[in-house]
Amino acid sequence: MHLETPENKSALSEINGINQPDSISDAVAKQIQQFRRKQPSANELITRIIKGDKIALSRAITLIESTNIKHLEKANEVIQGCLPYANNSVRIGITGVPGVGKSTFIEAFGKHLTSLGKKVAVLAVDPSSSISHGSILGDKTRMEELVKDENAFIRPSASGDSLGGVARKTREAIILCEACGFDTIIIETVGVGQSETAVHSMVDFFLLLKIAGAGDELQGIKRGIMEMADTIVINKADGDNISKAKLAKTEFNRALHLFPAKKSGWIPKVTTCSAITKEGINDVWKIISDYFDLAKENQYFQNKRQEQNQFWMMETINEQLKTHFYNHPDIISLLEQNKKAVQNNEISPFAAAKILLENYYK
Amino acid sequence: MHLETPENKSALSEINGINQPDSISDAVAKQIQQFRRKQPSANELITRIIKGDKIALSRAITLIESTNIKHLEKANEVIQGCLPYANNSVRIGITGVPGVGKSTFIEAFGKHLTSLGKKVAVLAVDPSSSISHGSILGDKTRMEELVKDENAFIRPSASGDSLGGVARKTREAIILCEACGFDTIIIETVGVGQSETAVHSMVDFFLLLKIAGAGDELQGIKRGIMEMADTIVINKADGDNISKAKLAKTEFNRALHLFPAKKSGWIPKVTTCSAITKEGINDVWKIISDYFDLAKENQYFQNKRQEQNQFWMMETINEQLKTHFYNHPDIISLLEQNKKAVQNNEISPFAAAKILLENYYK
Known part of the structure; x- marks a missing residue:
């Protein structure tokens, strides 16, 4: 039994099925x-x-x-x-809608970390990359400095049909990066859809990147992303933007207080920075370090990792149970029949489910 | 095969397993x-x-x-x-946090509907009722008038361990109420947790009950409840509250415009009412009628019900697949072992899942 069906017809060459x-x-x-x-x-x-x-x-x-x-x-x-x-690392999730300057921020932030003697791996979860072949992290020239850094490793998002599959591959890649000696793992994701939740469940710290006056404040609240954030970093706080960014900082700080207290005991911080001028980048790392001091001291860090491991085990099982059922030769045509009967109110959804399950388990 | 494990040791008496x-x-x-x-x-x-x-x-x-x-x-x-x-009805979901006057509103609204010649069934989804034995609709004296009404039927929430179970039972009860001639089904739920989503997936129209100045506006947005609402009704718009309620109406109207357009083509309406003075209750029904005119005309009503039926079929299957797996005698002890191994980083979550699944399918 295996977790994925190979799409390749030949298994003779290791080149097959690999995106170079x-x-x-x-x-x-x-x-x-x-x-x-x-x-x-x-x-x-x-x-x-x-x-x-x-x-x-x-x-x-x-x-x-x-x-x-x-x-x-x-x-x-x-x-x-x-x-x-593996496991000797800090895992940091970074999200933000397109346009907030994620690549430039990660480059500046990553360079700051390697200058402190850290080894930095940057991975990505982007389910859309199976269509666009890597809309984030795909263009490595955007992180020119970091790519050349001996102590950095950058890898674009795996491609795949489902968020679940892409997320699982990234989750496994974290283990390899850690075994390879990378002590700071950055997981990038785009601020759309459910990918933040997947990334949140594989990192220790969640950073939300914003810019002042983008008008997407409510959308962040709506999707619960703001609630997941351990820090909000307002990027592009340079030149004419500085005063707007400071105002946004006050507003986000106020909004964050409306959310219930975090189980970690951590009070989310808002800060501003410029990935271009590098102003404030060190403050971002200071905030993250403070968080890890607290969360390791009160055991939240260790407990959360254990919970995440269990979560991934269960998620994998639950996904596979569905895959096995819905691809079962006895089920496929029976499912179509029952779907139609349910649509036409000939059978209740629950009776239809019962028929399908009885056929599956017999 | 059956969908639930009986907790009763004896099956001799029909009284067993029934909450009277x-x-x-x-x-x-x-x-x-x-x-x-x-x-x-x-x-x-x-x-x-x-x-x-x-x-x-x-x-x-x-x-x-x-x-x-x-x-x-x-x-x-x-x-x-x-x-x-069954199926010849309109199904209306009503939610609101404790204190907004749900019972009084449903009584006034229900009486208005029976006065128009309608037959009204009131059901509830309240997963907390297994602990509190019916925190909503439990105290029927709160709907004294409606209870006595020949053309009304009121039933407290089923109790159960899981929201899924409680919701399924309510979903099935809807079919029976409709077959019994009830043409207007009201499903009440409390404004906490995930029960709104479950109710939303079994009704045609979703009504969010609010009061002015409760300070829970953001919470509503956060949980996406406001986004699900087809109408927001601001209750207790009487006496000194009238001007506050009108102000709240303007604010909610503004907030609703920030959400993406609904697939139904319906623009959510905000209105005020007093369940005590009955002022505005007829306007609530007017809004709901307008919605049904639109949604039946553009086929959204019919399509949504078909989708909901399929959703309930799939939900039932997915829940049962998990129940079957996690209660399987071969799995229970093996799961505990693997959970511990995963916690202690002796095995990756994915390898543990693989072992469990191989044992299950062999």
């Missing part, structure tokens, strides 16, 4: 190609990842992202082998 | 007792319900609410028999 990552430079591309030719075993990959080898890390994430069943099994082996070396 | 409804009066109680002694068959119940017999209706709803497996089968038979006579 963009090469960073010709030299690196050659290294990757050489490494690939060697067809490293799961054990080789694990050994190299633990040593901090970014090429092996890239290669293993590619295995995770593959829809080829052979790759899936190998990927699971690699994850299991990396697991004892 | 409060008797409306001693005379009615005696009638019910006599009727119960007769142990009517499913066919008898169907025949009597279709004739408009409220005692048979009560009795059948009690069967639906029972956790006794014998009752469940009989209940399903009754529902199936009533189905061809």
